[in-house]
Amino acid sequence: AQSVTQPDIHITVSEGASLELRCNYSYGATPYLFWYVQSPGQGLQLLLKYFSGDTLVQGIKGFEAEFKRSQSSFNLRKPSVHWSDAAEYFCAVGAGADGLTFGKGTHLIIQP
Amino acid sequence: NAGVMQNPRHLVRRRGQEARLRCSPMKGHSHVYWYRQLPEEGLKFMVYLQKENIIDESGMPKERFSAEFPKEGPSILRIQQVVRGDSAAYFCASSWDRSSGNTIYFGEGSWLTVV
Numbered sequence: 001a002q003s004v005t006q007p008d009i010h011i012t013v014s015e016g017a018s019l020e021l022r023c024n025y026s027y028g029a030t031p032y033l034f035w036y037v038q039s040p041g042q043g044l045q046l047l048l049k050y051f052s053g054d055t056l057v058q059g060i061k062g063f064e065a066e067f068k069r070s071q072s073s074f075n076l077r078k079p080s081v082h083w084s085d086a087a088e089y090f091c092a093v094g095a096g097a098d099g100l101t102f103g104k105g106t107h108l109i110i111q112p
Numbered sequence: 113n114a115g116v117m118q119n120p121r122h123l124v125r126r127r128g129q130e131a132r133l134r135c136s137p138m139k140g141h142s143h144v145y146w147y148r149q150l151p152e153e154g155l156k157f158m159v160y161l162q163k164e165n166i167i168d169e170s171g172m173p174k175e176r177f178s179a180e181f182p183k184e185g186p187s188i189l190r191i192q193q194v195v196r197g198d199s200a201a202y203f204c205a206s207s208w209d210r211s212s213g214n215t216i217y218f219g220e221g222s223w224l225t226v227v
Binding site for chain 2: 046
């Protein structure tokens with residue numbers, strides 16, 4: 001069975017500082033990996049996805065993520081965060097017939 | 113270029129009433145998924161449907177919950193005799209096909225509050 005672990009429930013970062021959100025997965029085949037962002041009271045917006053090829057994936061809003069098979073990780077990064085990045089971030093694995101399995105999310109707080 | 117449309121966005125029901133949540137997938141998508149998000153939790157898969165067929169309902173509670181995706185019209189998630197524990201955000205998503213590499217797009221969610 002597939003599973004996703006986001007070890008950090010809350011992360012606080014100063015505006016302008018760099019960010020890394022951790023995601024570890026377990027999946028029986030080649031993983032399809034996603035990061036979604038959810039603002040309060042809103043739906044999920046896809047930030048980026050990894051299917052194959054280059055292990056460094058660029059997404060929207062200046063985010064990127066790196067797939068590391070040896071570590072079963074797909075960490076999300078941003079070099080300089082903005083106050084508008086404050087939100088809940090979800091890592092997910094699988095898609096289509098397997099359905100998406102989500103982590104429990106990381107709540108990002110931006111300090112001025 | 114409408115995305116996944118869900119309605120109502122917010123629904124309040126008294127215990128024992130029925131809740132009906134609707135989802136219109138993105139244009140051209142014939143695969144629909146329902147997820148539930150409880151407070152402080154991630155999203156939990158409930159059911160996967162194609163037109164007129166339930167493909168995987170392994171995440172659906174055995175009682176009171178049902179889902180359909182008729183040939184015409186939106187997908188509907190129905191919760192009968194709601195209880196306080198049903199209060200959650202319910203998200204619908206759709207995709208073009210069922211291959212594992214296909215991206216799933218989410219609606220804005222329907223927030224159910226049971227009082």
